Amino acid sequence: GENVEQHPSTLSVQEGDSAVIKCTYSDSASNYFPWYKQELGKRPQLIIDIRSNVGEKKDQRIAVTLNKTAKHFSLHITETQPEDSAVYFCAASIGYNQGGKLIFGQGTELSVKP
């Protein structure tokens, strides 16, 4: 089955710096890769997603890149702010429908120091 590896497990940056989180997946059939932000005790919130027919997607300070050949994708947050502090999860969708079951990475605890 699908396996998603996420690194690093913790990341600490200074406010204003950039943060990068990387994920690799195992199932070449996966074609949908969302990123979720989860604050303590709350539900995961979708922050950005990318499909396999696109190599990069950007939304203000957040961007995601995808390398299908290498089966890895990354989250980039620029100009980080203290409110970006949370746990971030990458995920990959098995199969070909965007609403399919997601397999999550282990999570990255991001801490942005003011």
Place this chain on the structure above:
Amino acid sequence: GAVVSQHPSWVICKSGTSVKIECRSLDFQATTMFWYRQFPKQSLMLMATSNEGSKATYEQGVEKDKFLINHASLTLSTLTVTSAHPEDSSFYICSASGTYNSPLHFGNGTRLTVT
């Protein structure tokens, strides 16, 4: 946007009792819903896929007789933790997608504590 409601948000029960958790899609129909479990400081682990009108599909290692899933309508799926034990204490989260091309939306989650 799509809203998924989960109830209760937290529950404390005694060991050996059963607990039912409801997951509702409020403004869309969901033929498929997913149940995840999350232990403290860990990732979301998929437990099962709930299919409207048919049996749920369980992930490897998840006991189907312990975690009963019922998806009786296009807007409601329930997870019943039977004969709960302290090791079942966790954060249970459901998710649903309205259409083929819409992303998954998560419920608020249910924090279960078994004493």
